[in-house]
Amino acid sequence: GNSVTQMEGPVTLSEEAFLTINCTYTATGYPSLFWYVQYPGEGLQLLLKATKADDKGSNKGFEATYRKETTSFHLEKGSVQVSDSAVYFCALSNTGNQFYFGTGTSLTVIP
Amino acid sequence: NAGVMQNPRHLVRRRGQEARLRCSPMKGHSHVYWYRQLPEEGLKFMVYLQKENIIDESGMPKERFSAEFPKEGPSILRIQQVVRGDSAAYFCASSPPGLAGVETQYFGPGTRLLVL
Numbered sequence: 001g002n003s004v005t006q007m008e009g010p011v012t013l014s015e016e017a018f019l020t021i022n023c024t025y026t027a028t029g030y031p032s033l034f035w036y037v038q039y040p041g042e043g044l045q046l047l048l049k050a051t052k053a054d055d056k057g058s059n060k061g062f063e064a065t066y067r068k069e070t071t072s073f074h075l076e077k078g079s080v081q082v083s084d085s086a087v088y089f090c091a092l093s094n095t096g097n098q099f100y101f102g103t104g105t106s107l108t109v110i111p
Numbered sequence: 112n113a114g115v116m117q118n119p120r121h122l123v124r125r126r127g128q129e130a131r132l133r134c135s136p137m138k139g140h141s142h143v144y145w146y147r148q149l150p151e152e153g154l155k156f157m158v159y160l161q162k163e164n165i166i167d168e169s170g171m172p173k174e175r176f177s178a179e180f181p182k183e184g185p186s187i188l189r190i191q192q193v194v195r196g197d198s199a200a201y202f203c204a205s206s207p208p209g210l211a212g213v214e215t216q217y218f219g220p221g222t223r224l225l226v227l
Contacts, residue, residue: 004153043115044202044218101153
């Protein structure tokens with residue numbers, strides 16, 4: 001079946017630190033992979049995506065590379081800011097309408 | 112530019128009561144999706160609706176849960192005779208007509224249901 005395993009949080013970093021949030025997946029076929037972000041009091045927003053192996057999704061300084069050989073889609077950012085404090089969800093889609101989400105990782109960035 | 116709206120944001124019910132969760136899609140959107148996030152788990156798909164039609168309810172529990180998306184008004188997720196195991200965050204997403212699919216889904220902030 002389809003599933004996503006995501007690094008447990010919470011994660012606390014100092015401003016300008018390097019961020020990695022691990023995500024691995026199990027799926028049949030060739031899923032699309034996503035990272036969503038949820039800021040306090042708001043809905044989930046698409047942060048970045050990748051639709052095939054070796055694709056790199058990037059947005060707002062965040063990056064993630066679709067690694068089929070390791071079934072991973074780790075989220076990285078070189079220098080986090082306080083405004084990056086949020087919950088991050090890794091997800092995959094293997095059909096037209098359904099997502100399979102990880103449990104979410106809460107990130108707090110302190111000045 | 113109002114996004115997807117859900118209300119209430121927090122709902123407390125006692126066992127055996129009914130819970131009604133509302134989702135107003137983005138303006139112009141005619142597809143609605145409901146997801147549930149149980150404690151310590153990821154969001155899980157429940158149901159996909161278009162106006163007056165249930166398209167895919169493969170993720171809905173067989174009993175006590177129902178969903179509708181009437182021609183006018185918000186989509187409603189209804190849980191009858193709630194039990195403690197229904198305590199979760201319920202997220203709604205919407206997408207525009209003709210573009211149904213995961214990449215076009217816009218999410219609401221969720222409703223946190225607590226069953227005492």
